Amino acid sequence: MEIKTRRDFIKTLGAGAVAASLPSWIYSCAPGKKKPNILFIMSDDHAAHAISCYGSQVNQTPQLDRLASEGMRFDNCFCTNGICAPSRASILTGKYNHLNGMLDNKLEFDGSQQTLPKLLKPAGYQTAMIGKWHLKSEPTGFDYYKVVPDQGKYFDPLFRVKGSWPDTIEEKGYVTDIITDEAIRFMQAANPEKPFLLMCHHKAPHRPWMPDPKHWEQFKDREIPEPPTLFDNYAGKTEAVKNAEMTLERHMHPMDTGGLTAPENLSGQDLVRWRYQHYMRNYLACIASIDDNIGRILDFLKTSGLEENTIVVYTSDQGFFLGDHGWFDKRFMYEESLRMPLIIRYPGVVPKGQVNEDMVLNVDFAPTFLDFANVAIPEDIQGESFRKILRGRTSKNWRQSAYYHYYEYPAWHMVDAHYGIRTNRYKLVHYYGYTDEWEFFDLQEDPREMDNCYNSPDYQNLIRQLKEDLYDLQKKYKVEKPVPKQIEKSEISLF
Template identity: 45%
Template sequence: MKYSGQVLYSLSGVAVLFSALSCSGKKEKSAKPYNIVYIMTDDHTAQMMSCYDTRYINTPNLDRIAADGVRFTNSFVANSLSGPSRACMITGKHSHANGFTDNTTCVFDSSQQTMPKLLRKAGYQTALVGKWHLESLPSGFDYWEILPGQGDYYNPDFIRMNNDTVQRRGYVTNLITDIGINWLENERDETKPFAIFLHHKAVHRDWLPEIKNLSLYEDKIFPLPDNFFDDYNGRLAAAAQEMSIAEDMDIIYDLKMLAVGKESRLKSVYEQIIGRMTPEERKAWDHFYDPIIQDFYSRKLSGKELAEWKFQRYMRDYMKVVKSLDDNVGRILDYLDKKGLLENTLIVYTSDQGFYMGEHGWFDKRFMYEESMRTPLIMRLPKDFDKKGDIPQLVQNIDYAPTFLDLAGVPVPEDMQGIS
């Protein structure tokens, strides 16, 4: 979908950035090519960022990007599923054109044209760290290190370029940032511009927080969305989706209520996940959760009371995972500032889709209401752009590839369906 009325302006003959960055924001073009730092999370919805919504959480580092740059208020994904969304972003094409239409049946054709390949061909160094989730191995990157599949929150495995798999000790959000900063500091060619793609596992289900953040937000009570107890009147197909907090949110896998003699559909998966913890981590985990588990089963909740209890635990866990994410965005910003890279770098923060935080009684993203299609998008622009504030024009994630190419002075291929 291409919105009408676009106005592009030229910096030394290169049309750059979105149409909303009008001529009034133009300065003299930098003598150096612009760097690109692209930070993408999984299932991080705009209402859980305080630069978009102040009801729930404070995200000071994400807010730094918005305050120093631009916030898109009508940003959408072309396909609200993790793998297909990532394929749309990297190719600038809709799912039917890039061939990756579904998480379960497709393998991304890595031989096809992608934005990182075109940047690399134009002289950029490119790196990818974190969640790939396209089944095939990455191509078009000078460096990559990716999580297998969804990856793990604790002591995760990483697949490296020589195709071996190593386990790294630590929390996945910190590790992805560590690897990215190490590449920037020690492995890149400083004579070349760079584009680094930091793809986080966070804030994906089942919302496992960093151990040090376990006790955060426990005293916070969240207001229920107005339509939390939606009866789906006239929308019966919606009621059939397996996204209900009341019915489908697993009491053990999602809400961590593991106890002797208690069963759930996803119990064995949860046990494998927490089995990756070190003994010290597991001790801290059990110390925190044991009293909550005991209290929960003693109350014998049901019906609306159980649904509301689930909602509160879900929101707290989600926020704890966002806290580590926001801290690591701050680490990246501070590193770029310390190294004098901040003013010549486009910094982008977004998510692969939106997410339901209790709206319609749901979690997840598998129904095409606005909460799942609308995604956060904030950018800190290079010093040559004066533009700050909100950008209301409709954009999609198929627009990222042509925008980055345009900024780099690389011709945008005609078969890309997004626009700069």
């Protein structure tokens, strides 16, 4: 008799013998389910509004749509600090950055701390990390890793492999293809008797964007629809917003437009439009490669028989401004940057084709995976398991507000430090680094966040309450006050 399920196993052994004979790692608490494999695929700077199942106006992503049609799409998944390394640290630890130490991209991750792979290993998991790591210190807790140094390269990328840190080896080819090849290779070689956690982190579509020839061909002449807020003039917004160095008009570098410099006679809106078209073609072509490679992974899972017992996750470390508010890059707590795409498939457990609007955060990923692996969630993890939500049930006690905190100033793009609260309808943000300013948006009335209503008499009672809620969240998450001391406005400009 071929043993495929717990029921088969019980039939074979006789029920009385089962409890004593089962290795503890084999089964999760889901009846009849082996502990699931967890394939966590994360790209870098892939905004949800560049995925067609999220309603993208600028591209098609048939393979991500396929994944969403077979699983659950989350429309309100948010990062807790919208840049690369901090988001990765929060995903690994389930904690906000003031506790895991990665406040910004300049710091080095303390690899001695508790992380998701370290918690899964005693439960029998094989653990691997492939692709962009970006936390500077050597990865810990992984049986195997093969990571690109820093941001990595698009063509002929270098890798650091466990056992020979920090030496590098070069792999010939295009980075998104190679990371996918390596991920498939790991799954082929994994012990089928044990579950795995595979973190597959794409370098793409981080700037400077360098698509491969095949996908560039698809986008090189394409006219990309412009976002409605491309010419936001920031009226009524804060100095922190007006001073940021991430506008298409004044701060975009030729490396962002495929190495091309705009014609000299272009200025103002014409220049913005030219830059928008050129950078988006490159950005979207990089995403097209990711989408194709997601298809390769999904096909591999199907043909290898791994599909049924593998949780597949697709996300990005944070969102991105696709010309929204006249910007590129991320960092701000505005919707386009705050929102992470999140699609999860787990056949037989997560209902197919569902869309969920509950607020989930990157700090929730680790406890959710631990929950599915039937591993106790340590008390110091700040995120919450959304396993029930994935089964199609939202608890009445699920969070009604989310906390965000960005620290990196002065730095690239000169975005002032800020923290804020987002509820299902409202958002309140405090810029506190070199300024002391607030923004408030009613997302129902103003989903594009064009009208800062912080001083509007109509909202004063609500804003008072939201401030209380915001300070309560800081207390709950153990954010130290003052957070941190006010800093001088930098005279440094990168432009």
